[in-house]
Amino acid sequence: MQIELKTSLKALEKAKKLGPKGVLKRLDKMGVVGRGGASFPTGRKWKIALETSSDEKFVICNADEGEPGTFKDKLIIKKNAETMIEGILIAAYTIGAKRCFIYLRGEYDHLRIELETKIKEIIKKSGLAVTIEIIRGAGAYICGEETSIIQSIMGNRGHAMYKPPYPPVEGLWGKPTIVNNVETLTGVSQSILFDDWDSSLRLFSLSGNVENPGVYEFPLGVKMSKILDVVRSKNKIKAVSFGCFGGFMKIKKNMEITHENICKEGCQHGAFSMIFIDETHNIVDVSYTIAKFYTYESCGKCTPCREGTIRLLERIKQVKEGKATKKDLELLKEFAEHVQETSLCGLGQSAGNYILTGLKHFKSDYLEYLK
Amino acid sequence: MKIKLNNKYIRVKEGETILDICNSKGIKIPTLCYHKSLFPEARCRVCLVEMNGKLVTACSTFPFEGAEILTKSERVIKARKRNIELMMPKNISCDIHDDFEICDIFKEVGLNEERFESLKHYKADLGASVVRDNNKCINCGRCVQVCAKIQKVYAIDFVSRGFEEHVAPYNENHLADVACIRCGQCIVNCPVGAIAERPHINEVVSALKNPKKHVVVQTAPAIRAALGELFRIEPGTPVTGKMVTALRKCGFDKVFDVNLGADITIMEESAELLKRVKTGGVLPLITTCCPGWILMMEHFHHNLIPNMSTCKSPHEMLGSLIKNYYAKKNKLDSKNIVVVSIMPCTAKKFESTRKELKSAVDYVLTTRELGRLIKMKGIDFNNLEDEDFDPALGISTGAGAVFGASGGVMEAALRTAYEFGTGKTLTNVEFKQIRGMKGVKEGKIDINGVEVKFAVAHGGANILKLLEKKEDYHFIEMMACPGGCIGGGGQPIYRDPDVLRKRMEAIYQIDKNMPLRKSHENPIVKKLYKEYLGTPLGKKSEKLLHTTYIKRSRF
C-alpha cells in the first residue's frame, strides 16, 4: 500500500530545501487534501496559518479517529508512525510552529508508549527545535471535530465552536493552529518526497457483515463490485453505512465510488468507512444503534443536537418496538432534517443522515416494523 | 459592503453580525442565549435566519458581500419554532408573571404544536438565597458565562454531555454548599426563570397577617430606581412615593428608609477611615456594604479581613437600631418586631442569616418579590398617590441615596470624611470621577495635607483587577454586581445594559433633589448619636453597628 511507504526524514530534508512557500506549492501540485472528510486542500489551510502573523503557532495531528467503522489511522500509527510524525514536523517547519500535538483517542491508548518512543527518536534525528506532545483523549467523539479538539487541548469541555474564526487564524490559545489528521499528514511526507505519489488513492475501512474486513487502499472511482469481491460475504449485502454519520446507501454493483456519486444518493463518504449490512438485518435495528451513538456523543451545546437527537432515538425505539405509526415516520423525517439544518457543528449537521437515507432507500424496513 | 436583507439592498459595515444589522434596521430577531454583555455562543439556535439558502444564527454570523438574508421566511419561522418546541417540552410551562424572555419568544415565534414530553428529572437546588430548577433550564449558558467571566466566581459550569448536559456546581452540590457569592447575576441573566431567588413572600405575608407582630419594612436606595420597571414604567423613573404607598397598602406597620442606615454607615465608616489614616492603621480600608463582595472576600481573599471596614451594611445597622433603639422608644418587645428589608440583592438574603448579625433583619425580599407582592395584593401601582416614609427613622440624605450606584458609598463617605477631617465645608459635593459604568474608577482628595487616594470597582472581574493594585489606595469601595446595587441580582430582569445607566441616572437625580446631601447633616442621625449612640466608633456603636468576618473555603 502507498500509505506504508516510509520517507525516513528525507521528505523533511526536501521540505527544508523547498522552503515554506515551496512546500505549499508542492502540496497544491500533488493534490494533497484533508482526509477527514471535508477534502480541504492542505496547502491552502497551511498558507493561511503561515500568513497569519503571531508569536506562536501550533500543529495538531488529529488521531481522534472516532467515527464508528473507521480504523485506518490505527493502521498507520502501527505501521508507519514515522512518516506521520515527519508530516507533523514538515507542518511545523512550514508554518513556523514550535509546539505540536498528537491528539490520540483514548481507545488507542495502547499505542501510546510505542508512539512516544518514535516521536523522541525522530525529533532527535531531525534536529528541529520542536516538541510533539501526545494528548490523551478520554472518550469523546466530538473531539474529532477541529474546534472541539482545540477546546479539549486547552483544558475545556470539548464543545464545538462556530466558525469563523477558523483555526488557522485563531486556534489554540487564540493563535494560528492547523489541524490535520493522521492520513493527511502521512500523505504530506510522501507527496513531498515521491514524485509518483498518487493523490487519488484512499484508505477504506471496511467492516460489517463481511468475511474479509480490514483497511484497503483503492483509488477514488473504484467500482463497488471490486470492493465487494475483496471483502466477500456469506449473505447478500443490501446496504452500506458510511460510518454512523454518512447515511445508508443501497448497493449498486456498478457504481463508481466518487464524491459526486455518493452525494447523489444523499450520503456522505467522510473518511471512507464502509459498514456492510446484509439482508438478514433490518435497517431500523442498525439505525437504533446509530441513534444511541448520537445521543451519547452529542456535546450538548446546541439545542437541535442535544434535544433533537434524543427525540430521534425515542421515535426509532418506538418503531423498533412496533409502537410507531406512519405519522411517527413523518416526525422522524421532519426532525432529522431539522437537526441537520440547524445544528452548530458537523456532528449535528450529520445526525439525521441515517434516518433520511434509511427512509429514502429502505422504507420497507421501516414499514415492516409499523403497528 | 452591500447585502440584500429581506429583498432590499442595504449598505452595512464590515464586522457587524446579522443580528447587529437587523437591530439597527428595526428588524426584530428573537434571541435567547444571546445577551448584549456576554460573548455569543450560538447555543439556542432561536435567532436563525436564512443566508443564501442556509440557515445560520444571526448572533454569530457575519454576512459576506452580496449575501441574501431572509429573516421571516417560512423556513426560518418553522426552524425557530421547532427549536423552541425541543427546548420547551409541553409539561414545562413558564411563570408568566415574572415576564421572562422565553414568554416574549413564545409570543414572537408562536408554538402551535407541542409534541414532546419532558424527559428531565433533576432535583431542585435549594439554598437560603439562590435556587435552581434544571428541569426548566434550556442550557443557554448565560448563567455559566456571567458567573465565570463577568463575576469571576465560577461557581457553576456545564456538567456531563449530550442530552445529560446540565448546569451544576461541582459534584452536583447545592449552590449554598459551594463558594458561590449569592450575587444573583445568574438570575438576572436567566431567560426562563430556571434560577431564582429563594422566595420569602409567604413568610412575610403571614407575619403581616399576625396581629401580634409589628412589621417594619425598610427599602434600599436602589429599589426606587427600578421597581417601576415591573409595572411597565420607563426605566430610570424614580418611584419612591408610589413605593411607600404600596408598602403601606401591603400592610406594613412602618415604612423606613435604608438610606438612613446608609447615612449612619457613613458616619461610622468615615470615622474609621480618618482613624486609620491618622494612626497608621491597616490600609486600604475596604467597604463592606455589599454582602456579595464580603462572601467573595471570605472565600477567595480572606487575607484582606484586616483591611475590611467593620461596619455592618446599612440595612443591618438600621435593623439593629429598629430592634434596640426604636423598640425601646416605642415600648415594643423586640421579639414581636419583624424587620423586612426590600433589597436589590439576593446575597442580602444570605447576609440576614449570618450569626454575627443576630437576626437584626428577619426577612429580605428582592425588588422582584416586592413587585410580586404588590401584584398579589391587587394594588394598582401605576395609579398610586405619592406618600412619604415614616418620620421616626425615615429621614435621609442624598448621600444615603447614592449608595445604590457603584461609587456611591465612596462619594457619600468622602463628603463626610472631608468635612470631619478638615472642619471645612465641601462646596462641590459631586465626585464625578467615580460615577458611571467604568469598571474601575479612581480619584484623590486632600484632607488636611494628606492626599487620600480612593478607588471603586463593580463586578467580580473588575474587583480582581482593582485588587491587583490595592496598595496604591487609602480607601476602596467594592460592589459585586455590575453597576453596583442598581444592577443587583434581585433587581427586575433587564435585557439592555442601557437600563443600568438609566437606573444610575435616577439615583443621582434623587440625590440632586435632596435638601440635605451630606450624611452628618441628617437631623435623625444627629439625634441618634446625641440621644443614644454617643460618638462614631464609640462603645454603643461598636456593639450595634459593627461586625466580624470569617475565613471560608475557596471551594
Place this chain on the structure above:
Amino acid sequence: MDKILINVLKEVQDNDGYISEKAMKNISVKYNVPLAKLYGVATFYAMFKIEKQGEHIIEICGSPSCMLNNGQKIEDFLEKELKIEVGKTTKNKKFSLYKTSCIGCCDEAPAMLMDGKPYTNLTIEKIKKILKKY
C-alpha cells in the same frame, strides 16, 4: 508552557482508577482551575470516572460493526455473567462494565477493551477465558 489539563486528569484516572473530589481539589489548587470547571471537564469525557470503579474496567464496543457481528449477544452475556447492568460495578468490586461508541476494532468485531487493552473477535467461550484471567 501551558499544562494540558486532560493529560493531568488522565494520569489521575490511571493511578487512582477514578478522579475523586479530593484529587480534583488538588488539581484545582495546583493548576489554578476553578473546581466547577474541572468537574465539568471530568464529566464530559466518557473515560473519566468520578466514582470509585471496579478493579478492572470493561468497555464493550457499541459500534454498528460490532452490533452486526453479534455484539449484542456479547453484551447480554457479560451482563448475565457479571450479574450487573452496563454502567455498573460488580458486587465484589472486581469489574465495572461500560459500553463505548467504538473502539476502532471494527475489522475484528465484536470487540471490547479490558483496562484499555483490546480483545477482539469475541465469542462467549473467549470471554469466559478472558474473565478467568483477571
